[in-house]
Structures are given as structure tokens and as C-alpha cells.
Amino acid sequence: SFNSSKFQSGKLQTGKLQTANRLATSFNNAAGDGKRLMTAVKAAGYSSNSRGGRSGFGDSFKDSGPAPPLENKPEDTPEDKIKLIEKKVNSLIDESCLAASKGNFSLALNKAEEAGKNERVLIRQRDQLGVADQMNLDLTYSVLFNLANQYAANKMYQEALHTYQTIVKNKMFTHAGRLKVNMGNIYFSLKNYSRAIKMYRMGLDQVPTTHKFMRIKIMQNIGLSFVKLGQYNDAIASFEHIMQEDPDPKTGLNLILCYYAKGDRVKMKSAFQKLLSADLKLDDEDRYLSHNDDKQYDLILEVIKNDDLKKVEQL
Structure with a gap:
């Protein structure tokens, strides 16, 4: 059988022999025999002394010559040019809207027309690359819509109508039929x-019933158009519908005037009662705000704040 104790004993003896040899080496060296049995190992790396004619680290680049010239930047790819044009068109639209908000409609129109020119260049670029199917519809719509608005603001109504018609006829523009309302405003x-x-x-047909506020505004425009034509019965039908859905003081007053034009006193009284029931959608504090530029109005407000009618209203 394997004798583990003998194996360990032999290992200890070998260790003692190695220790004795090291002590002997140390003793001989101390005796001064001049023999050095071990030498230090020099660390790897660069030396301060030159070898074989080579100098220090920095001198190794002296004879390497000048650095090669930088490579020229490649020209913009067609895709990069398209992105640059798109960015320019968006910037022109922003500048046009900003000018319009400041009342500078002439500058707004110039920027809108310039945006249209650049957008047409963009379309030609896409056609040449064979990627016309990647047309940016949102950008095209924004360009045309802003251009039509600026034409209308500058009273260039025929140009505005033509631009709106271009948008409406394009089947790729969803919900574009609502712009019929804008065209109706121009005709008005x-x-x-x-x-x-x-x-x-036509615009009203494109607005869903969930957009109640927008539908009522269009109905008001229809009623006013009938008033201009002297067709009071049709105007009354529009105003009555509004007063049933969401009564407001302006529509109520128009309804009274229509009945007055027809000489119908009974309906005038009924319309006046509806007018009184219309919510002004104002808090008392907002309703009685003073106007610093109108002293007479401020005096009237002071009187009616606590008059008998105000007390009845609070009941």
C-alpha cells in the first residue's frame, strides 16, 4: 500500500538539504572569496545609454520625415444634399410664420414662396435619385398650407384659393377637406x-361630431352668410341649432335680429329669453374687471356690481 508518511518524510529531508546549500553559499560569499554566485536582473525597458548608435526615445522620430497630408473631405452625397434642402425649407417656414406673427405679411409671403421653390428642388432631387416614393408629405403639406395662408393674409385671394385647392385635391393629404372652411372664409x-x-x-361634413366647438363655429359662419344674402329663415335655422347645442350671447343676439328683420315679435321674446340663459363663461371677477382707459365704463361697473339685478342673479 501507498505510505503517505514516508512521502512526507522524504519531502522534509529534501527541504533541509536545500536550506543547507543556501547557507553554505552565503557563508562562502561572506568569507570574501570574490566570487559572486548571483547577479541582479536588469529591468526590461529603455536605457539611458545608447546602443548600437541609437539614441533616446524622442530621437527615433527625427528621420521619419513630415506627416502625410490630411485626406480631403469627400463631397456630400445626394442623400446629404437632400437633408440639407429639407432643413433649409423648414427654416424658411419658421421664418415665414414668425414674420406673419409680427404683422410683416410681405416678408412672410416672400419666405413662404422661397420655401416653395426649395421644396420643388427637393422633389426633383428625389426623382433623379429614383426615390420619389420617399417623398416627405408632411413637409410638402406645411409648405403649401403656409403659402396659402400668406396669400390670404396679403389679400391675394385667387392665389390662396388655388393653393388650397391643390392641397384638397391631393388624396395623400388626410383630412385636407377641412380646408374647405378656409376657402369659405375667402369667398366670404x-x-x-x-x-x-x-x-x-363641405368643410362641416369633414368635421366629426366629436369636434363640437369647431362644428358650431362653422354653423355660425353659415348663419352669417345667409344673413348677408337676406335669407333669414335659413339663418334662423342655423342660429337655433347653435342655441340648442351650446348657447352663446353672440348667436343669441343674431337670432333676435333675424326675428326682428322678419317682424316676429313672439319669436323675438323667446330668443331674448334664450339669450339671458346663455352662459357668458366668465367668473364674476372677470366680468367686472375695470378698464383703466375708460373711466365711464369703470363708473358703470361700480353701479351694477351690487344693483338689484345683480342680487336677483345671485339667487
Whole structure:
């Protein structure tokens, strides 16, 4: 069998022999025999002394010559050029809207037309690359819509109508039919009230019933157009519908005037009662705010704040 104790004993003896040899070496060296049995190992790396004619680390680059010239930046790819044009078009639209907000409609129109020119260049670039199917519809819509608005602001109504029509006819622009309302506003400004009513009704058909506020605004425009035509019965129908859905003081007053034009006193009284029930959508504090530029108005406010009618209203 394997004798583990003998194996360990032999290992200890070998260790003692090695220790004795090391002591003997140390003793001989101390005796001064001049023999050095061990030498230090020099660390690897660079030496301060030159070898074979080589100098220090920094001198190794002296004969390497000048650095090669930098490579020229490659020209913009067609895709990069398209992105640059898109960025420019967006910037022009922003500048146009900013100018319009400041009342500088002439500058706004110039920027809008410049955006349109650059957008057409963008379309040609896409056609040349064979990527016309990657057309940015949102950008095209923004360009045309802003251009039409600026035409209308500058009273260039025919140009505005033509641009709106371009948008409406494009089937790729979803919900573009609502712009019929904008076209109706232009026809109203041109006093073409019959055409305005037609546009308003076409736009109304495109607005879902969930957009109640927008539908009521369009109905108000339809009613006013009928008033301009002297068709009071049709105007009354529009105003009555609004007073049933969401009564407001302006529509109520228009309804009273229509009944007055027809000479219907009974309906005038009924319309006046509806007018009184309309919510002004103002808090008392907002309703009685003073106007510093109108002293007479401020005096009236002081009187009616606590008059008998105000007390009845609070009941």
C-alpha cells in the first residue's frame, strides 16, 4: 500500500538539504572569496545609454520625415444634399410664420414662396435619385398650407384659393377637406356668400361630431352668410341649432335680429329669453374687471356690481 508518511518524510529531508546549500553559499560569499554566485536582473525597458548608435526615445522620430497630408473631405452625397434642402425649407417656414406673427405679411409671403421653390428642388432631387416614393408629405403639406395662408393674409385671394385647392385635391393629404372652411372664409371676404356657404357645408361634413366647438363655429359662419344674402329663415335655422347645442350671447343676439328683420315679435321674446340663459363663461371677477382707459365704463361697473339685478342673479 501507498505510505503517505514516508512521502512526507522524504519531502522534509529534501527541504533541509536545500536550506543547507543556501547557507553554505552565503557563508562562502561572506568569507570574501570574490566570487559572486548571483547577479541582479536588469529591468526590461529603455536605457539611458545608447546602443548600437541609437539614441533616446524622442530621437527615433527625427528621420521619419513630415506627416502625410490630411485626406480631403469627400463631397456630400445626394442623400446629404437632400437633408440639407429639407432643413433649409423648414427654416424658411419658421421664418415665414414668425414674420406673419409680427404683422410683416410681405416678408412672410416672400419666405413662404422661397420655401416653395426649395421644396420643388427637393422633389426633383428625389426623382433623379429614383426615390420619389420617399417623398416627405408632411413637409410638402406645411409648405403649401403656409403659402396659402400668406396669400390670404396679403389679400391675394385667387392665389390662396388655388393653393388650397391643390392641397384638397391631393388624396395623400388626410383630412385636407377641412380646408374647405378656409376657402369659405375667402369667398366670404370676396362677398361671394353662396359659394362661401357651399364651402362651409363641405368643410362641416369633414368635421366629426366629436369636434363640437369647431362644428358650431362653422354653423355660425353659415348663419352669417345667409344673413348677408337676406335669407333669414335659413339663418334662423342655423342660429337655433347653435342655441340648442351650446348657447352663446353672440348667436343669441343674431337670432333676435333675424326675428326682428322678419317682424316676429313672439319669436323675438323667446330668443331674448334664450339669450339671458346663455352662459357668458366668465367668473364674476372677470366680468367686472375695470378698464383703466375708460373711466365711464369703470363708473358703470361700480353701479351694477351690487344693483338689484345683480342680487336677483345671485339667487
